[in-house]
Amino acid sequence: MARPRPVATPLRTTLTCAVALVGLTALTGCGGSPAASADDGALKVGVLFPGSLSDDGFMESAYRGYQRAARTHDGRIAFSKVEQVATADYEQALVRFATGSDLVISLGGQTDAAVRKVAARFPDVKFAEIGGPADGEPTANLALYDPQQAEAAYLAGAASALLSKKDTVAFVGGAELPAIVNAAEEFENGAKAADPGVRVLTPQYVGDFNDAAKAKQSALADFGAGADLLGQVLNLGHKGLAQAAAQTGGALIGGPLAHPCPADGTYAGYVETDIGAEIEYAAGHLAADTWKAEAVHFGLTFDEPHNDLVLCGNPPAAVQKKLDALKARITSGDVTTR
Known part of the structure; x- marks a missing residue:
């Protein structure tokens, strides 16, 4: 296209x-x-x-x-x-x-x-x-x-399910707006597509895209409920999620972020978009x-700006292969997220 x-x-x-x-x-x-x-x-x-x-x-x-x-x-x-x-x-x-x-x-x-x-x-x-x-x-x-944040959220959900060691993942959004609710739904859809047996907790909406303290509380609740990977669509608030991940040994996925994978290891993957x-x-x-x-x-079907879900570190080859297969289904139109 x-x-x-x-x-x-x-x-x-x-x-x-x-x-x-x-x-x-x-x-x-x-x-x-x-x-x-x-x-x-x-x-x-x-x-x-x-x-x-x-x-x-x-x-x-x-x-x-x-x-x-x-x-x-x-x-x-x-x-x-x-x-x-x-x-x-x-x-x-x-x-x-x-x-x-x-x-x-x-x-x-x-x-x-x-x-x-x-x-x-x-x-x-x-x-x-x-x-x-x-x-x-x-x-x-x-x-x-x-x-197309929902498209990226679908891939984030899939990656979360594939990487979770507890078979439990969750999503935190900034506010309960249509676009963010849709992203939460697609996060779950992606997770279930990658692993039908994964447990996806009820999404949490902080109520403010920029409140890092409230976002941290939401993340701690999800980590405490058994999740080890959290998808997110926040602005400044994602820094609170990172604090919770570092404190509990959990990890985050999603974004977008304005740079590649953070060096502190709190992100298992991030949304790359412009x-x-x-x-x-x-x-x-x-x-x-x-x-x-x-x-x-905009999204996976465009060169620039291009949406993608980039895994951090050295993910298992099988995880990357399955994620790439799901990306191909989106670009071909077999999977739609709108």
């Missing part, structure tokens, strides 16, 4: 440095001037990162793509951003971006309700949501980009005037 590629259009002028939304009161550039007036000839893109840009996961991966897009479209697009926004403030942040941007991008399914509401209020502004409900429908001015490439995709099509309010499903 042909993959959607970011469209690079080298054009002129000077790119505005990335900006922050302070107290949701004003957007300011790095030099102190309003972002909207940084370059009257530039297109403007605002990006809402609800989590930390240094979460070593979903948000950090997205931010790296944000930085690449800023370099690629230097002079053609002026980028602005806001990070670590409280749920109650999503709508306000999106409205502020919409009043001065050509394209507004929101990260994470937790922003779905807010971005749909604000997109409806600003029909002349383009919007894109990354990581929302996999079965969501785009609107006239809202594109949906699906990194959330930021989806920001590049949106920005590239905006610059080329080919942007569409479309639903795009």
